[in-house]
Amino acid sequence: MIAVVVHTARRELFEEAASTLAGVDLRWVGYDHEDDIRRQVADLLAESHIDGLLLGPVPYTACRDLLPADLSVAVTRSSALDLAMTLYRALAKGWPPTPVSIDTFDNATVDEVARALDLDRDRIACLPYCHEQTSAEIAEFHLDHHRRHDSYVISARSAVVARLHGTVPLLNGMPVPSTIRVQLHELALRIESTRASALRFAAGIFQLSKQDGRTDPDRARVGMTNLLVNTPEFAEAWIENRDRRGVLLFAHKALFERVTHSWVTVPALDEAASTLGIRVAAGFGVGASARNCVLLAERAAERADREASPAGYLIEDSGLIIGPMTPTRIPLEFSYRGHREGxxxxxxxxxxxxxxxxxxxxxxxxxxxxxxxxxxxxxxxxxxxxxxxxxxxxxxxxxxxxxxxxxxxxxxxxxxxxxxxxxxxxxxxxx
Structure with a gap:
């Protein structure tokens, strides 16, 4: 399920863009006023499980601190095609392409379109999107430019369009359906890619550290096997003795990612030290085959064993290496900037x-x-x-x-x- 946060005046446009998207359920969150966005998104997250979220820069700014870290999010951006089409609409009305004042579009996009259409860039005033700007401030920017240059306005902000309606020549710089369609399809593909990555085959190796030369390897291996078998998080993994010094696990990548808190910590290392009195190195491998996964996990475990303290490493066949992972979770060290009001x-x-x-x-x-x-x-x-x-x-x-x-x-x-x-x-x- 993908949720789409959109101004109610633009929902029909987004529905047209989404008409070609198959295999996805859409949940619509429409707002009339920007002050309503945060509450509506909070209600959405509390009531529904969604796999992805599509929204514009304004809604994203209003609710980004509410969004779960593992949620796939796409922020719609107005493209060069959107601006070129809006300028074409101005020509259709008999307006000269410049002078004009534009908001929300970034300077690079305006420069690209001006060069392509051979427009005088000095006669185009651009106010890129900034989350700190209010609709009143943006409207005043357009009015000031209109008073000095008798220009028209291109605005991608619904609140600004409502403020300026009837006072200056105005065009709504809304994205065309193809722009929205591309962003929706990219979001859906990203969600599928994340799922496919989580279901990739993976291997984990927990082996007695070579730096721990006083422990009986056979006894350590049996103790480590029992510890892993009795760990609830590894209930879905296949666990077997590998050799005298280690234990081998097979599971989906998602299971190992969950157990390691997104490849940050390996609690089993701390448990092995505290309950069994042994030092263990952990290695995880993600590859195209079981054999490849085991080889990568072996390399990761060897690298982890070279650390000064117990650690874990991940190596993927893509070349990605993550580590060292610590035995215990790193304490939270950050705080809200300025603490927050109150x-x-x-x-x-x-x-x-x-x-x-x-x-x-x-x-x-x-x-x-x-x-x-x-x-x-x-x-x-x-x-x-x-x-x-x-x-x-x-x-x-x-x-x-x-x-x-x-x-x-x-x-x-x-x-x-x-x-x-x-x-x-x-x-x-x-x-």
């Missing part, structure tokens, strides 16, 4: 630093609505488990988390309670 006040009322609350807000965004346990929260923030539980209690006391159930990650032991973070909701209430 964050410092909220942090003060919760008894936390603004930086800590900012990191929690970033973590909430990365979770995309999924619950989290105190242990996982502690790992994400780089703090101890007791500190994570204390932080959960403090957040619960001020209403910034709610209980979302529990999870039994291991056959033994007590289930972990899960929580939903509500930092963003609290910030919205303050503003």
């Amino acid at each position: 964050l410092e006040d909220l942090a003060g009322s919760a008894g936390l630093s603004a930086t800590t609350l900012s990191r929690l807000a970033a973590l909430e965004h990365s979770l995309a609505g999924r619950p989290i346990s105190p242990g996982d929260l502690a790992e994400s923030l780089g703090i101890t488990d007791p500190s994570g539980r204390r932080l959960i209690r403090k957040l619960s006391a001020c209403g910034l988390v709610t209980v979302a159930g529990s999870a039994q990650n291991h056959a033994k032991g007590r289930p972990s309670r899960l929580y939903h973070l509500h930092i963003d909701d609290a910030l919205k209430e303050q503003t």
Whole structure:
């Protein structure tokens, strides 16, 4: 499913462009005012599972912080063909091609069209898209140019067209159906390519490090095999003993990508060190055949074993190499620029630093609505488990988390309670 965010006045144009797209369900999100975009996209993401999103620069600016990191997104851009067709419409009306003022199109596109049509570039005023410009400021740019040069206007912004309608000669620089059709097809192909890549055959090798010369290889291999077999994330993988020093796994690339948190960390290395007392190197290979995958995984494991500390590497047959992957997840180190309005006040009322609350807000965004346990929260923030539980209690006391159930990650032991973070909701209430 692909969602299309479009101004209601342009939906018919986009429907015409999408008429040739087969095998895709379209979900339409129409807006009349730019202030409605963010709420409508938030509702869409909460209610529906979508594989891709097509939207213009204005909607993207309004909601880009809401979009999941793994969502395929295409931002429509006005092309040289769109501008040339709009200039042709001006000629059809009997207007001279210049002087003219244009918004949204970038300078390179205007330069290209001016050269192709042999137009005087000095008589074309261009205001490229900038997310900080309001429709009122863009309208004033056009009005000022019209007053000085008696020019007409080409605008790709629906709000600007509405403001200037009836006051100056005006043409809507909307994209032609072919431009939209190309972008829709490219998005659909990108989604299919991502799916196909995730389903590629892959191999993983976990082997006793050559730097660990005191451990019995046979005993280490058996312990490593049992550890991987009892790891829920590897339930769909084929696991077998490879040789005295290692264990071989076969699975789809998507499984390994999920287990390694997008090729960032290999938790099994830390578990091997803490529960088995052994140092392990991990290698992953993605290739055209099982044999090729294993060869690449062997090379990756050898490279990982040369690191100073336990690590993992990925090597693909395309030449891509990712590593070193660490045994534990890297703590979140970033915060919102300027913290966001109201964050410092909220942090003060919760008894936390603004930086800590900012990191929690970033973590909430990365979770995309999924619950989290105190242990996982502690790992994400780089703090101890007791500190994570204390932080959960403090957040619960001020209403910034709610209980979302529990999870039994291991056959033994007590289930972990899960929580939903509500930092963003609290910030919205303050503003």
